[in-house]
Structure formats: structure tokens, C-alpha cells
Amino acid sequence: MKLTNAADTATQALPMRLFRGAQDRRHAQRVQEQLELVEAGLIEHLGFASDVADAPARYLMEAGGKRIRPMLTLLTSELGTGPNELVRRAAQAVEMTHLASLYHDDVMDDAKLRRGVPAAQTVWSNSVAILAGDLLFARASSLVSGMGEEAILLQAQTFERLCLGQLHETVGPREGDDPIAHYIQVLADKTGALIATAARMGVMFGEAAAEYADPVTEYGERIGVAFQLVDDVIDLSPKKEATGKRAGTDLRAGVATLPVLLLRRRAENGDAAASELLARIDAGVARIAAGEDPALLDAEVEALREHEVTRETEAEAKRWASEAVAQLDALPKSSVRRALERMADSIVNREG
Known part of the structure; x- marks a missing residue:
């Protein structure tokens, strides 16, 4: 079928x-x-x-x-x-x-x-x-x-x-x-x-060696985190054909994704530019929650997409994926191990 x-x-x-x-x-x-x-x-x-x-x-x-x-x-x-x-x-x-x-x-x-x-x-x-x-x-x-x-x-x-x-x-x-x-x-x-x-x-259930169970479990957990961190970046993407939704959907809904959390940490540490962008985002989210047009945050979505915190999020996703691949060292070198390595790579390099 x-x-x-x-x-x-x-x-x-x-x-x-x-x-x-x-x-x-x-x-x-x-x-x-x-x-x-x-x-x-x-x-x-x-x-x-x-x-x-x-x-x-x-x-x-x-x-x-x-x-x-x-x-x-x-x-x-x-x-x-x-x-x-x-x-x-x-x-x-x-x-x-x-x-x-x-x-x-x-x-x-x-x-x-x-x-x-x-x-x-x-x-x-x-x-x-x-x-x-x-x-x-x-x-x-x-x-x-x-x-x-x-x-x-x-x-x-x-x-x-x-x-x-x-x-x-x-x-x-x-x-x-x-x-x-x-x-x-x-x-x-x-x-x-x-x-x-x-x-x-x-x-x-594939009757593999029992010593493979823990490494693939750790691998799976780490690529799961990497997957979601990449989603945080994709949320800001202007490529509607890749995301299937408007850029910044999570941001407009007030969801605290990693770019926003990193921006907030910078603001708390005295970064004036981060504080100014964060204030604009928070004000826009509040207005959208009150029923105003979500488009009013378009400029802030673009600004966050271009901000260094989004690059930091991408780097963090790649770090989790790299740690996932490192768990595979316990497996024998084979086409299956290589496929698992490529799966991790495909997750962090996807656009949707």
C-alpha cells in the first residue's frame, strides 16, 4: 500500500x-x-x-x-x-x-x-x-x-x-x-x-544487541531537542511554502521560544538594543492578544530573525545534534549508523 x-x-x-x-x-x-x-x-x-x-x-x-x-x-x-x-x-x-x-x-x-x-x-x-x-x-x-x-x-x-x-x-x-x-x-x-x-x-523489537539501547535512546532525546530548536528558527522564516504558516506565528502568540528567551537574557544583562526590541515585541504581543491585527509585529519578526540570538539558536540546535551523533560511537560502523548520522544532519538543516 x-x-x-x-x-x-x-x-x-x-x-x-x-x-x-x-x-x-x-x-x-x-x-x-x-x-x-x-x-x-x-x-x-x-x-x-x-x-x-x-x-x-x-x-x-x-x-x-x-x-x-x-x-x-x-x-x-x-x-x-x-x-x-x-x-x-x-x-x-x-x-x-x-x-x-x-x-x-x-x-x-x-x-x-x-x-x-x-x-x-x-x-x-x-x-x-x-x-x-x-x-x-x-x-x-x-x-x-x-x-x-x-x-x-x-x-x-x-x-x-x-x-x-x-x-x-x-x-x-x-x-x-x-x-x-x-x-x-x-x-x-x-x-x-x-x-x-x-x-x-x-x-x-528488532532483536539488536542490548548494549545499543541506551546510545540510541540518548541519540533520540538529543535530536528531539535539536528538532524543536530548529522549529524556533523556522517560526521566524518568511518562506511560507516551507512553514505552512505566517512568519512569527509563535512570537505573535506570545510563545517564549529560545530566540526570545536569549533576547530577554541580553536585555536583563544591560543590552539596550535588546531591551528596545523586546519592549516592542512585548507591546505588540499584548496588542494582538487584545484583538489587534497580527501584522503589526511584522517589523519585529524580521528584526528578531536578523538578530544574533537567532544565530545562537541555530548554533544550539547544531550542538544538540552533534551530541546526538556522538552517542552513535557505541554502534558499529555501518550503513545504519551513517543513516542515523544523516538523519541528525537533515533535522538541523531543514527549512520546514
């Missing part, structure tokens, strides 16, 4: 970019074929007899996505005997968990768009979107329940970290906390944890 939704182009191209050479291309073909089986399984597992549940539960899956997590599960399984039924089930479970978290995140953030389509709560309601996410969490747990005690515990621990990350983001740093360290920990919990689990499950 071929991929038929908006994930097609990016998902089908990525395996070929990760594997090179004749031997590598055979790996790429197998990963692509297995990814199509995973996609078919997602369609099956997200079907509900009730029409009330079926449409909302399928909504974000059908909107597409890069399928980074299931692809990573398939890739790390190649360190052992390769994909099998349990590997595919693990890949489906991590993607369903990810999709479920998106429903909840969009309600928490009052997001208007997700993957180029209206966010689920704008189509139905907050309650329906939350319950749709709960249904996906339940289906993911059902899949994992037959995969052994270790998998069940790993799924539960990952779910806990997703919730803690969202809670800490919602509450914000407490007095005395370093806002930047707090932000990075939120990224590690909300994004890194699940990508780490995706990588670990590939080793577990």
Missing part, C-alpha cells in the same frame, strides 16, 4: 537521502516498504465504528506529517534483524502517541493551524479534540499492551514525561529557575522523550 496523504513527498524522499550507495539503497527500499506498512496499520488502528469518534481520531493522521518517529524505529531495528511485526506495532504506537499529544497541545496553545489544516478544536471543539487525543492514547496503549512488560513500562514512562513537559510549559519557570534551562527541559520532555522511545523500541 502506498502512502496517500500529505506525508507522501517528505516521507518517501527521506529514506533515499539517509541511505546512499547500492547496499544502502536496499536498506532504503526496505525502510520505505515497511513505512508504508506502518502507515496502513495506522489507518486501520485509527478507525472507529462510531462516526462521532472516527472523523476526529483520523483527522491529524490524514493531515500528514514527516513520520520521523516510526521511521526512526524502523531504522534502529536494522541494527538487529530488521523490521518485523512487533517493530511495526511499536512504530505505530509511537506515532499514535505523538498524534495524540498534538491534539492536546493545540488545545492548550489555542492553535489555529496544524500541518496546514485547521486545528482539530477549531473544526469540532476543545472537548472533542481532547477526547480524540485520549482515544489515540488508548489505542497506542492497547498496541503496546501485548508487547511485554518492558514495553508497557516504557510507554507509561514516556506518557508521564509528555504530561510533565506540558505541565511545566504551562506553569512556566518558578522563581529562581533559569528560564532557558527550564525551556530546554520542556523540549526534552515534550519532544525528546518520545523520539528516544521510538529509537529504543527499534532496538528492543
